[in-house]
Amino acid sequence: MVEEEDQLRPLLKAELEVVREWRNHPDVRRYMYTQHEIGAAEHRAWFERTQQDPNRHLLLYLRQGIPMGFANISIVNVPARRAEWGFYLAPDSLPGSGQRLGHATLAYAFETLGLHKLCGEALAFNTRSVRFHERLGFTREATLRDHHFDGNAFHDVIGFGLLASDRTAREGAKIS
Incomplete structure (x- = not known):
């Protein structure tokens, strides 16, 4: 359930630096496929590329008006309405922000985008992300x-x- 104080909206260019800082934090970066520190120019180029793709959705999660996380949805098969997602929280996010970001992103994916299926991946050693997906209702489909x-x-x-x-x-x- 998405709380009234939660907001998920498109990421703005002016917010790129704060999201890059989160992404480069060692507690976030160690769970990413690319683990090098992202430079400002690389981050801007990534943002500009995604802005040209209508199937990419870069989303900022705000809780009580304060940026707390980022989610990325990429529609990989338009006819099948199948997408992949990724996400991370601000290192200093409030407790419970992960679940709230997850629920807000799922609402966006299924209610706003009308997806049929959302896929995700986690490095197996990232047990928090594995449990997070399972708590949100995802099915483990592959190792x-x-x-x-x-x-x-x-x-x-x-x-x-x-x-x-x-x-x-x-x-x-x-609800029942």
């Missing part, structure tokens, strides 16, 4: 063995999927 190489070691990746019908059934069960 991709030694799928990611971070420059030093190979890591398994867990693949998740959430269907709109699963979310609807889950939300209905909460």
Whole structure:
């Protein structure tokens, strides 16, 4: 359930630096596929590229008007209404912000974008992200063995999927 004090809206160019700071924080960066520090020019170029793609949705999550997190939805198959997502929180976000960002992003994905399926991935050692997906109702659909190489070691990746019908059934069960 999305709380009234939560807001999820498109990321603005003026907010790029704060999101880059979050992304470069060691507690965020260590769970990313690309673990180098992102420079300002690289970050701006990424933002400009995404702005040209109508299937990319860069979203800022605000709680009580304060930026607390970022979510990225990429529609990868338009006819099938299937997308992939990624997200991270500000390192100093308020407790509970992750679940709230998750629910707000799922509402956006399924209610605003009309998706049929949302997919996500987590490095297997990122147990918080694995549990997060499961608490949101995602189904573990794959374990991709030694799928990611971070420059030093190979890591398994867990693949998740959430269907709109699963979310609807889950939300209905909460109301009953």
